[in-house]
Amino acid sequence: MRSSDEADEYLGPHDVARVLRMSPRTVIRWADNGWLSDAIALDGDRRLRRRDVEALADQAKRQKDGRD
Numbered sequence: 001m002r003s004s005d006e007a008d009e010y011l012g013p014h015d016v017a018r019v020l021r022m023s024p025r026t027v028i029r030w031a032d033n034g035w036l037s038d039a040i041a042l043d044g045d046r047r048l049r050r051r052d053v054e055a056l057a058d059q060a061k062r063q064k065d066g067r068d
Contacts, residue, residue: 010039010047019053020060 013024016036020027031038031046036056038048 009050010041011050011053013046013048016048016053019057 017024
């Protein structure tokens with residue numbers, strides 16, 4: 001089980017891209033379109049909450065497993 005600190009961790013687009021197996025540009029485009037919830041850090045960088053990214057990855061895996 002994850003600690004709440006780790007679950008509330010924020011990831012940058014490159015880290016999100018690794019988790020979701022897509023390009024960082026696609027992550028940014030999805031966030032721009034509202035398909036991924038993001039936040040802008042004080043340094044101007046985009047951040048996405050780890051638990052939201054992992055939930056999306058789990059949902060995609062379940063959908064893929066259901067189709068196979």
